[in-house]
Amino acid sequence: MKEAVLDVVDLGVVWQHRRGEVAILDGVSLSIAAGETVALVGESGAGKSMFALAVMGLLPDGMRVARGTIALDGDELVGATPPAIRAKRGGQMSMIFQDPSSSLHPAFRVGDQIAETLRTHGTCATKADARARAVELLRLVGIPQPDARVRDYPHQLSGGMRQRVMIAMAIANDPQLLIADEATTALDVTVQAQVLDVLRGAQQRTGAALLLVTHDLGVVAGIADRVVVLYAGRVVEEGTVAEVLAAPSHPYTLGLMRAVPRLTAIGTGGVLPAISGQPPNPGAWPSGCVFHPRCELADERCEVEAPVLTPFGSGDRRAVACHHPVTETS
Amino acid sequence: MTALLEVEHLTKHFAARRGDGVVHAVDDISFAIAPGETLALVGESGCGKSTTGRLVLALLAPTAGAIRFDGADIAGRSPRALHDLRRRAQIVFQDPYASFDPRRRVGDSVVEPLVAQGRRAEAHARRDELFTMVGLDPAAAHRYPHEFSGGQRQRLAIARALSVQPDLVVLDEPVSALDVSIQAQVLNLLADLRKELGLAFLFISHDLAVVRHVADHVAVMHLGELVETAPAVDLYANPRHPYTRALLSAVPDPDPAVERARRRIVLEGELPSPLDPPSGCRFRTRCWQAVDRCTTEVPPLRDLASGHAVACHLA
Numbered sequence: 001m002k003e004a005v006l007d008v009v010d011l012g013v014v015w016q017h018r019r020g021e022v023a024i025l026d027g028v029s030l031s032i033a034a035g036e037t038v039a040l041v042g043e044s045g046a047g048k049s050m051f052a053l054a055v056m057g058l059l060p061d062g063m064r065v066a067r068g069t070i071a072l073d074g075d076e077l078v079g080a081t082p083p084a085i086r087a088k089r090g091g092q093m094s095m096i097f098q099d100p101s102s103s104l105h106p107a108f109r110v111g112d113q114i115a116e117t118l119r120t121h122g123t124c125a126t127k128a129d130a131r132a133r134a135v136e137l138l139r140l141v142g143i144p145q146p147d148a149r150v151r152d153y154p155h156q157l158s159g160g161m162r163q164r165v166m167i168a169m170a171i172a173n174d175p176q177l178l179i180a181d182e183a184t185t186a187l188d189v190t191v192q193a194q195v196l197d198v199l200r201g202a203q204q205r206t207g208a209a210l211l212l213v214t215h216d217l218g219v220v221a222g223i224a225d226r227v228v229v230l231y232a233g234r235v236v237e238e239g240t241v242a243e244v245l246a247a248p249s250h251p252y253t254l255g256l257m258r259a260v261p262r263l264t265a266i267g268t269g270g271v272l273p274a275i276s277g278q279p280p281n282p283g284a285w286p287s288g289c290v291f292h293p294r295c296e297l298a299d300e301r302c303e304v305e306a307p308v309l310t311p312f313g314s315g316d317r318r319a320v321a322c323h324h325p326v327t328e329t330s
Numbered sequence: 331m332t333a334l335l336e337v338e339h340l341t342k343h344f345a346a347r348r349g350d351g352v353v354h355a356v357d358d359i360s361f362a363i364a365p366g367e368t369l370a371l372v373g374e375s376g377c378g379k380s381t382t383g384r385l386v387l388a389l390l391a392p393t394a395g396a397i398r399f400d401g402a403d404i405a406g407r408s409p410r411a412l413h414d415l416r417r418r419a420q421i422v423f424q425d426p427y428a429s430f431d432p433r434r435r436v437g438d439s440v441v442e443p444l445v446a447q448g449r450r451a452e453a454h455a456r457r458d459e460l461f462t463m464v465g466l467d468p469a470a471a472h473r474y475p476h477e478f479s480g481g482q483r484q485r486l487a488i489a490r491a492l493s494v495q496p497d498l499v500v501l502d503e504p505v506s507a508l509d510v511s512i513q514a515q516v517l518n519l520l521a522d523l524r525k526e527l528g529l530a531f532l533f534i535s536h537d538l539a540v541v542r543h544v545a546d547h548v549a550v551m552h553l554g555e556l557v558e559t560a561p562a563v564d565l566y567a568n569p570r571h572p573y574t575r576a577l578l579s580a581v582p583d584p585d586p587a588v589e590r591a592r593r594r595i596v597l598e599g600e601l602p603s604p605l606d607p608p609s610g611c612r613f614r615t616r617c618w619q620a621v622d623r624c625t626t627e628v629p630p631l632r633d634l635a636s637g638h639a640v641a642c643h644l645a
Contacts, residue, residue, distance in 0.1 A: 044480070144599075160600065161600070188374040189374075189536070190577065190580045191600075192580070193580045193594055197596075215510065220584070221582065221583060221588075222589045222590070241586050245586050246586055259510050260510055261514075261517070261537075261539040261540045261542065262583055262585075263538065263566070263583065264583055264585070271518055271521070272543065274511060274515040274518055275511035275514070276515075278479050279509065
């Protein structure tokens with residue numbers, strides 16, 4: 001196995017509030033090798049964005065890493081000083097957020113914003129170099145007439161183009177780790193496809209490890225190598241995309257796959273197989289298996305005993321946390 | 331059968347914020363919805379589908395064209411006509427967080443349309459029934475919006491729309507903000523209610539996979555115009571407009587084998603500005619099949635076969 005660029009082991013994140021602590025992530029382990037794409041999948045409140053922010057050292061006020069380790073290319077980030085993490089952020093690791101209009105500064109030209117990150121991390125020594133490289137980066141992410149667009153302000157660009165600028169900025173310093181948090185969720189499908197192509201191209205060019213945080217299983221099926229399914233702050237299933245999505249073994253993953261409306265489904269109308277109930281909020285996680293109140297297969301054991309993530313089947317690093325894993329799909 | 335809603339040559343132009351430009355939000359579109367039918371209006375952001383939804387409910391005044399509800403033109407917008415329309419046509423918005431007053435108990439919000447109709451006595455009596463209808467506990471009526479999840483709030487929005495027993499509900503991206511597992515629940519609820527109450531839906535969405543699941547008829551909108559309309563089965567089996575084909579080819583599938591074999595039509599360039607739409611066919615700047623004629627001549631929406639109409643010179 002290739003050496004992991006990102007190696008997170010047993011990560012626990014808590015939210016500290018007036019009346020105590022609430023667990024947000026509970027023992028999440030995940031590693032990504034260079035050139036590999038791993039999708040972190042889950043619904044709102046599962047903790048997937050908090051995982052990404054914890055890695056970037058950007059957890060919001062009140063949240064903190066309570067246990068576990070986060071190693072980036074061998075360097076431990078948990079407990080590292082803010083300046084040390086800042087030096088890596090935007091350089092060795094970078095992140096693309098869902099909403100490009102709130103991630104770009106409205107009052108600065110996009111070229112200058114890209115140039116800033118190049119200068120900050122010492123990739124370009126002079127302003128002229130940085131400007132030239134910014135044009136080059138805009139060309140790489142498929143922005144037409146990059147030498148003119150480099151002087152545009154964010155509001156002069158469409159949502160898809162702004163997201164391309166974000167990708168250009170994220171790959172500016174050839175990061176080893178690239179995190180995309182719902183980076184195409186706000187875009188129209190036609191634009192989404194283009195931006196995913198750009199992201200994939202950027203990753204291939206830089207050989208970065210890519211962490212794709214998303215709720216969209218279609219996107220996962222298209223570009224990820226491995227998938228980690230998160231539910232109520234815990235990993236419930238992981239493995240290669242081909243194995244996990246083609247034959248889910250955790251009832252939650254299976255339920256998600258069945259609930260997605262698809263163009264390829266047979267017939268129209270009819271009842272969509274929905275998962276009953278709703279994802280629990282942090283602080284109100286059920287006992288035992290966190291999924292048991294919504295699970296059709298749950299029995300008494302599931303109510304009291306939390307299943308441990310254990311290797312499953314013959315697949316490559318395939319694992320599932322379930323007392324009654326599904327072995328075949330209908 | 332007479333149509334419940336009939337829209338003819340509907341046009342809405344907005345004055346641009348700066349200069350004397352005109353935003354062509356909706357341009358000369360016509361469609362009809364029969365009682366109990368679901369028509370889906372699909373297209374990318376900015377194509378005018380939400381504006382159309384608001385025009386239909388007289389929340390916006392059209393620049394030109396006619397909107398007839400059960401045969402009566404609502405364009406005159408007399409207070410009396412509007413009062414009647416509000417009883418028979420309602421709307422559910424995308425964002426269930428923004429469509430409830432955070433300081434009002436949800437029970438009061440849900441029956442507000444009844445109160446506005448001057449039916450206060452009925453409002454009290456129907457509240458529990460409405461909560462039960464959308465799968466919520468009537469005891470939750472005294473709670474506030476923040477105590478509900480996104481999916482529950484969308485159920486509340488549906489209950490509110492149904493309070494006046496409308497014939498038509500405009501659903502503007504009703505499940506786009508919801509998680510997959512919740513989205514399926516709400517879609518199933520809408521299907522049940524439709525069957526039970528004989529509702530007609532104008533279902534506005536950008537998601538062709540969701541639309542395939544709910545629609546009888548589909549109208550594809552591009553830059554203010556309808557480019558293809560067809561019974562849903564025909565549209566998905568045999569899309570005729572290049573734009574429809576491109577949209578369908580862009581929908582990802584969660585099955586990795588299907589997804590990796592998917593052949594995608596990549597559209598070049600970006601959606602042109604509705605301030606200055608291209609001459610001739612408005613899709614030509616992104617169309618891989620465009621010929622000279624597309625620049626000079628506007629393709630009319632013409633019926634090809636049994637209700638399948640397309641606006642393309644080459645179809």
